Amino acid sequence: MIATTPEPPYYAVIFTSLRSEVDAGYAEMAERMLALAAEQPGFLGVESAREGVGITVSYWRDPEAIRAWKANLEHREAQRLGHHQWYRHFRVRVARVEREYGI
């Protein structure tokens, strides 16, 4: 549940969201997108929690891997539905991880 990532540098996409009241298909799509992301070239790991606000941080080898994932056709349809149905607000932040430590 905590991602195992390589030595920095690598990239993080921090996706923060507040859900709408529309549930139709959301849980299935969220699960499908996690599985699909994990198959993409350059995917390094993901961490996700929702407690009111939802935070999903996915880790990627480089900006090209993030761009390719954003452009994935099935992901684009999920983004479209997310924008119009499932999310009241969201922010996407793309960040370069410079250092990492922990236990």
Added chain:
Amino acid sequence: MIATTPEPPYYAVIFTSLRSEVDAGYAEMAERMLALAAEQPGFLGVESAREGVGITVSYWRDPEAIRAWKANLEHREAQRLGHHQWYRHFRVRVARVEREYGI
């Protein structure tokens, strides 16, 4: 609950954790650290959720602001207790936010 942050670049500290079974003082300290962080120079905002894994992302103006916060004496004591009591595992990732978008 979604942080309002300025135009990039700025920095993110992604703190991901798994709690131990020790609760003593944890909730109070977590709340105190959020309030104390918000008083620090260069603090831009914070987002936090726990659902099994805990993810707290704090946003900062620059690496100097992050270094000063890490060295804050009251925060150092919280880090020490976190390391020894409250967290089974944690990762801290320091990242430079390069772009941001959303609704």
